[in-house]
Amino acid sequence: MATVAETAAVSRSTVSNVINAPHRVRPETRQRVEAVIAETGFRPLKAAQMLRTQRSHLIAVIIPPPGARLAEVHNVFLHALTQRAQEAGYRILLFTAVGDQEEIDAYDQLLNDYTLDAFVLVDTHTRDRRTAWLRRKSVPFVTFGRPWGSRTVHPWVDVDGAYGVRVATEHLIQAGHRRIAFIGWPAGNNSGDDRCSGWEQAHHAAGLPVLGPRIEIHGEDSESRAACARLLDAPEPPTAFVCVSDGIALGVWTEITSRGYTPGTLPPGNGTAVIGFDDSSIAAPIGLASVAQPIDEVADACVTALGKLLTPGKHTSRDHVLLEPRLVLRGSA
Amino acid sequence: MATVAETAAVSRSTVSNVINAPHRVRPETRQRVEAVIAETGFRPLKAAQMLRTQRSHLIAVIIPPPGARLAEVHNVFLHALTQRAQEAGYRILLFTAVGDQEEIDAYDQLLNDYTLDAFVLVDTHTRDRRTAWLRRKSVPFVTFGRPWGSRTVHPWVDVDGAYGVRVATEHLIQAGHRRIAFIGWPAGNNSGDDRCSGWEQAHHAAGLPVLGPRIEIHGEDSESRAACARLLDAPEPPTAFVCVSDGIALGVWTEITSRGYTPGTLPPGNGTAVIGFDDSSIAAPIGLASVAQPIDEVADACVTALGKLLTPGKHTSRDHVLLEPRLVLRGSA
Numbered sequence: 001m002a003t004v005a006e007t008a009a010v011s012r013s014t015v016s017n018v019i020n021a022p023h024r025v026r027p028e029t030r031q032r033v034e035a036v037i038a039e040t041g042f043r044p045l046k047a048a049q050m051l052r053t054q055r056s057h058l059i060a061v062i063i064p065p066p067g068a069r070l071a072e073v074h075n076v077f078l079h080a081l082t083q084r085a086q087e088a089g090y091r092i093l094l095f096t097a098v099g100d101q102e103e104i105d106a107y108d109q110l111l112n113d114y115t116l117d118a119f120v121l122v123d124t125h126t127r128d129r130r131t132a133w134l135r136r137k138s139v140p141f142v143t144f145g146r147p148w149g150s151r152t153v154h155p156w157v158d159v160d161g162a163y164g165v166r167v168a169t170e171h172l173i174q175a176g177h178r179r180i181a182f183i184g185w186p187a188g189n190n191s192g193d194d195r196c197s198g199w200e201q202a203h204h205a206a207g208l209p210v211l212g213p214r215i216e217i218h219g220e221d222s223e224s225r226a227a228c229a230r231l232l233d234a235p236e237p238p239t240a241f242v243c244v245s246d247g248i249a250l251g252v253w254t255e256i257t258s259r260g261y262t263p264g265t266l267p268p269g270n271g272t273a274v275i276g277f278d279d280s281s282i283a284a285p286i287g288l289a290s291v292a293q294p295i296d297e298v299a300d301a302c303v304t305a306l307g308k309l310l311t312p313g314k315h316t317s318r319d320h321v322l323l324e325p326r327l328v329l330r331g332s333a
Numbered sequence: 334m335a336t337v338a339e340t341a342a343v344s345r346s347t348v349s350n351v352i353n354a355p356h357r358v359r360p361e362t363r364q365r366v367e368a369v370i371a372e373t374g375f376r377p378l379k380a381a382q383m384l385r386t387q388r389s390h391l392i393a394v395i396i397p398p399p400g401a402r403l404a405e406v407h408n409v410f411l412h413a414l415t416q417r418a419q420e421a422g423y424r425i426l427l428f429t430a431v432g433d434q435e436e437i438d439a440y441d442q443l444l445n446d447y448t449l450d451a452f453v454l455v456d457t458h459t460r461d462r463r464t465a466w467l468r469r470k471s472v473p474f475v476t477f478g479r480p481w482g483s484r485t486v487h488p489w490v491d492v493d494g495a496y497g498v499r500v501a502t503e504h505l506i507q508a509g510h511r512r513i514a515f516i517g518w519p520a521g522n523n524s525g526d527d528r529c530s531g532w533e534q535a536h537h538a539a540g541l542p543v544l545g546p547r548i549e550i551h552g553e554d555s556e557s558r559a560a561c562a563r564l565l566d567a568p569e570p571p572t573a574f575v576c577v578s579d580g581i582a583l584g585v586w587t588e589i590t591s592r593g594y595t596p597g598t599l600p601p602g603n604g605t606a607v608i609g610f611d612d613s614s615i616a617a618p619i620g621l622a623s624v625a626q627p628i629d630e631v632a633d634a635c636v637t638a639l640g641k642l643l644t645p646g647k648h649t650s651r652d653h654v655l656l657e658p659r660l661v662l663r664g665s666a
Contacts, residue, residue: 057446058426066413066629072614075408080399082427091447092427093391094415113390114424222618250618257590281405282615285555285583296399 008036056115059085059306060093062103062122072246072280073293074122077144080299081120088303090117100129111139118306124148124156125190140309142302146322148190155305155319157298161191161277164291164325165198165242166205168275171327172240173206177273181231181238182214183224183248195244195277211238217248224251232259232272240273240333246283246290249276253288253332273333287331294323341369389448392418392639393426395436395455405579405613406626407455410477413632414453421636423450433462444472451639457481457489458523473642475635479655481523488638488652490631494524494610497624497658498531498575499538501608504660505573506539510606514564514571515547516557516581528577528610544571550581557584565592565605573606573666579616579623582609586621586665606666620664627656 005012010033017024018033025033061078082092095110097103107130110116117140121130124145131152134141146158165182172180182199185192196214203210215227224243228251231238243249253274261272276283279292301321308319338345343366350357351366358366394411415425428443430436440463443449450473454463457478464485467474479491498515505513515532518525529547536543548560557576561584564571576582586607594605609616612625634654641652 063412063415065416066409066632072405072408075405076399078411078427079396079429082396083398083429086429091443094411094425094427096412096416096419110424220617225618247614247618250615254619260593281580282583284553285558285580286587299399 004033004036004040007040008033055310056117057090058093058114058116059090059118059120060095060107060110060114060116061120062106063094063096065096065098073278073295076295077122077299080296081302084296084299084303085306088307090303090306103130104133107134107137107139111137117310118142120144120302120306124150126150128152140306142305142309142319144298144302145191146320153318155309157301157305157319157321157323159293159298159323159325161195161291161325162198162201164277164293164327165195166202167198167327168242168289168291168333169199169202170206171329172242172273172275172333173202173208175273175333177240178208179211179236179238180240180242181211182242182244183227183252184214184216184244186216186218187214192244199242217244221245221247222251224248225255226251228252228255232256239271241275243274243276246276246278246280246288249274249288249290250282250286253286275327275333279328283328283330289330289333290328292326292328294325297323337366337369337373340373341366388643389450390423391426391447391449392423392451392453393428393440393443393447393449394453395439396427396429398429398431406611406628409628410455410632413629414635417629417632417636418639421640423636423639436463437466440467440470440472444470450643451475453477453635453639457483459483461485473639475638475642475652477631477635478524479653486651488642490634490638490652490654490656492626492631492656492658494528494624494658495531495534497610497626497660498528499535500531500660501575501622501624501666502532502535503539504662505575505606505608505666506535506541508606508666510573511541512544512569512571513573513575514544515575515577516560516585517547517549517577519549519551520547525577532575550577554578554580555584557581558588559584561585561588565589572604574608576607576609579609579611579613579621582607582621582623583615583619586619608660608666612661616661616663622663622666623661625659625661627658630656 001012001015005015010029014025014029015033018030022030085092093114095106097106107119119134119139119141121141121143122145124143124147126148128150131150131154135152135154141154143154143156146156169180182196184196187193200210217224217227228241241252243252256272256274274288276288276290279290283290305319334345334348338348343362347358347362348366351363355363418425426447428439430439440452452467452472452474454474454476455478457476457480459481461483464483464487468485468487474487476487476489479489502513515529517529520526533543550557550560574585576585589605589607607621609621609623612623616623638652
């Protein structure tokens, strides 16, 4: 730092300002100091900088433990978020926890250990204690997931699942399907209920009756195969299946193909259509139509919201971003 | 810290030693100070501790950018590694990069910014410049992946892919298959070549001829469906397929089921067996037999090796751990 100050013919505190508070330095001086910094390869030791500025440029994000169901969409989000954050000068710090309380304990520990700048939360849900805790501690955070009825005000980014499933169901109705089943998660899962509502909306908008209640898959995705078999063996089987996830759609698709039905074609004949959700890595190889979440845009919006939160004087950002997913048509629909 | 020292009736430097160098403190004193620390809820600010001890308890790991092919096994590894590292008192810091040089540049930047304790590398390959660079800089690291001919000596953990594919192929031979194809990656991919060698070994050990060269899939996994179709339309089609990945096996499985063949049964009849590699999340739902990598054990061994590297006086660990994968049989074989 002394070398930079001497070479640029400024004081040490000016060099410090160029690094930590560039707006305080006149543009000409700033350019001169930056040129010298680039020339000398000087990089301030972040640990020392952290103590001075109380900024670590670290953003903490949860990753579930190995036993938990690995949602591919969260892994894709982590890839995208790491890249976007890195472009904006931040790094992602990982931690693992199960349940709100364990996660809050981890926040507490991490805040003590690393002077974190912010958190990115995933899997928001009703009665989410995490967001209230972070607000109380005045810790900046953004959630991938809307507040689902929580009154804690905070910036969030989410994908409109109901819209995606409505578009998928409308596509099937327009193709002539009149008996469209929805294979979902148990009622009470916020995202699952939201997606299911899109299936109902499409029927209401077309003036068509909804084919009974949603089918609820409680355990493994593969249970959807048996659920599909029961529906197909019923007196008036569905001609199309809209599924809350690609994992559940895979079970349905497996049952349909094992019966020699041709996915995607319409009755009469042996046609049965299937549409999944998430456009995961299995969808393209098996020709499964699916609803794709714009995860790159989600990560982008999260980092943009964080940028606002972490800009002095702007830390009251209440950005709410709801992005539209996209129906990807393939052989199965 | 002053409060802890006063309450425990010791000097500040004794409190510091209890935290940073407990072996220097007599057990009775240490217990007394630890009791006071627990009582007062005192936690040293890690940023300050980092400057004193030059230890951050941060381990950096790469995560590929979103555009790159997402190998599910790496995501599972990241989950397991985060958990194991956390249990051992470490946190994972993520970064993204493409290619050896960009990754080395990221190491350099991270080492300047965060006083990292160590790196965990994945995807080792021949002429790997990363390991040589880290050795030159005396930075502790462990690789998930063996050195593949590199002369840089370092601790590594890997899974014996050749063994896994040999066991899978032997299972098919014992079941009566004599025409077993291998659908792999292009020659030159270290892991892919290793797995392919297991297919050859099983034939040699049984005194059987190998069914032609491996089939190489250069682009998308889904290209394996067309490759499978070509083989099945040939005069003497294979009765079984061993695949280098589950993604490639999925394409094969899709082609087989679309022809009305029954996966897993033996000819005569329409039987065709398929075995994948990685036991990914698609395998169980579609009944795909696969070779499972013991990723929890890999993460465990990596953290154990790191623990040795980071223990003063033991930093010359050259642990080499080669773990055996496990054949998981399902309907397809």
